[in-house]
Amino acid sequence: MSDPILFLFFLFLLSSAEGAPLRRSFYSESCPGAEATVRGVVSRAMAREARAAASVMRLQFHDCFVNGCDGSLLLDETPEMAGEKAALSNVNSLRSFEVVDEIKDALEMSCPGIVSCADVLIMAARDAVFLSGGPKWEVKLGRQDSLTASQEDSNEIMPSPRTNATSLIALFTKFNLTVQDLVALSGTHSIGQGRCFSIVFRLYNQSGSGMPDPAIDPEYRAELDRLCPLGGDEDVTGDLDATPQRFDNQYFKDLVRGRGFLNSDQTLTSLPETRKYVEIFSKNEKRFFKALVEGMIKLGDLQSGKPGEIRRNCRVVNGISDDQLVKTK
Ligand code: HEM
Ligand SMILES: *[C@@H]1O[C@H](CO)[C@@H](O)[C@H](O)[C@H]1NC(C)=O
Ligand SMILES: *[C@@H]1O[C@H](CO)[C@@H](O)[C@H](O)[C@H]1NC(C)=O
Numbered sequence: 001m002s003d004p005i006l007f008l009f010f011l012f013l014l015s016s017a018e019g020a021p022l023r024r025s026f027y028s029e030s031c032p033g034a035e036a037t038v039r040g041v042v043s044r045a046m047a048r049e050a051r052a053a054a055s056v057m058r059l060q061f062h063d064c065f066v067n068g069c070d071g072s073l074l075l076d077e078t079p080e081m082a083g084e085k086a087a088l089s090n091v092n093s094l095r096s097f098e099v100v101d102e103i104k105d106a107l108e109m110s111c112p113g114i115v116s117c118a119d120v121l122i123m124a125a126r127d128a129v130f131l132s133g134g135p136k137w138e139v140k141l142g143r144q145d146s147l148t149a150s151q152e153d154s155n156e157i158m159p160s161p162r163t164n165a166t167s168l169i170a171l172f173t174k175f176n177l178t179v180q181d182l183v184a185l186s187g188t189h190s191i192g193q194g195r196c197f198s199i200v201f202r203l204y205n206q207s208g209s210g211m212p213d214p215a216i217d218p219e220y221r222a223e224l225d226r227l228c229p230l231g232g233d234e235d236v237t238g239d240l241d242a243t244p245q246r247f248d249n250q251y252f253k254d255l256v257r258g259r260g261f262l263n264s265d266q267t268l269t270s271l272p273e274t275r276k277y278v279e280i281f282s283k284n285e286k287r288f289f290k291a292l293v294e295g296m297i298k299l300g301d302l303q304s305g306k307p308g309e310i311r312r313n314c315r316v317v318n319g320i321s322d323d324q325l326v327k328t329k
């Protein structure tokens with residue numbers, strides 16, 4: 001066998017093994033510039049719009065919790081398949097899919113058919129954290145892209161902003177994620193924004209009480225009431241912490257003072273076992289960063305074990321022509 005053929009055969013072996021172990025430097029031979037390409041596009045996207053960092057990094061969570069990190073989130077709906085983009089937690093909420101397209105287009109120029117969309121999400125999330133002032137870590141790569149998506153599974157699995165700490169612990173435990181992982185991963189709300197849609201219930205009718213959530217600091221609640229008046233525009237957005245463009249431990253300092261934006265944030269102070277980590281991370285940013293990195297790697301390790309492919313276009317399974325698609329944003 002000639003060298004290039006041997007090389008392709010080797011690649012085939014690696015990528016055809018279902019659930020093949022992920023590893024660092026997976027593309028160091030096949031696409032050595034991959035990580036630099038991803039970082040360049042994320043950095044340019046952030047220069048255009050600061051919030052892109054948050055929007056891009058969130059995609060890893062919503063991809064990985066639904067049948068593993070397999071890029072299923074990125075598939076546009078087709079007449080035969082309802083996409084995950086329109087699932088309850090995603091519709092009118094997930095953003096920056098065009099940044100993923102831009103990364104993938106750049107990779108297809110330099111190394112066609114090599115880098116999976118699932119891996120793009122993992123690299124981009126890491127870069128978004130690092131470029132926002134957070135920790136830097138080495139990602140494991142070698143994921144395959146799914147052949148399908150499941151809106152139903154997303155609806156069932158993804159937690160709503162109303163979820164309480166007990167339910168969040170139960171959910172994360174299903175993915176072998178610990179209480180420390182839950183609290184550290186929630187700390188990604190150190191960057192980005194949420195909609196009034198996600199908090200009006202806790203401002204005006206927490207748990208059907210007709211009253212606001214008593215855990216909200218009164219001054220902060222007055223601010224939120226002004227931002228999100230009852231009956232107002234629920235697409236208006238507010239910052240998830242006091243420094244929404246900086247990846248830091250401000251989120252935890254805010255939680256300690258009752259200034260968490262979402263119910264699912266503030267609820268982390270409601271149980272001793274979650275509150276413990278909120279307090280530790282609020283005082284010690286290094287501990288937060290270390291736990292965050294561990295959590296992000298575990299989140300990235302979730303795999304479906306189903307056969308996949310390297311998609312050419314992250315929105316479409318290979319072999320489907322564009323005109324069969326119903327484009328979504
Ligand atoms: C613990 C359970 C979680 C819940 C209930 C939750 C829920 C939410 C909600 C409701 C929003 C605002 C969406 C909107 O109003 O449109 C949001 C934003 C965000 N979430 Fe989470 N989240 C959770 C965990 C995570 C994790 C694990 C990550 C990342 C690994 C993450 C990253 C983000 C980011 C970065 C944003 C801001 C996005 C932007 O500005 O576009 N979240 N989350
Ligand atoms: C948390 O939410 C679950 C599911 O909605 C509910 O059954 C449970 O009673 C809640 N726990 C607390 C302490 O509010
Ligand atoms: C959690 O760990 C158990 C035991 O190691 C394993 O059997 C199971 O598949 C894991 N679950 C997930 C979602 O990774």
Ligand SMILES: *[C@@H]1O[C@H](CO)[C@@H](O)[C@H](O)[C@H]1NC(C)=O
Nearest residue numbers: 204205206207208209210211
């Ligand atoms: C508050 O929520 C409860 C239960 O969901 C509902 O029955 C009630 O009508 C709501 N109150 C208001 C003022 O929206």
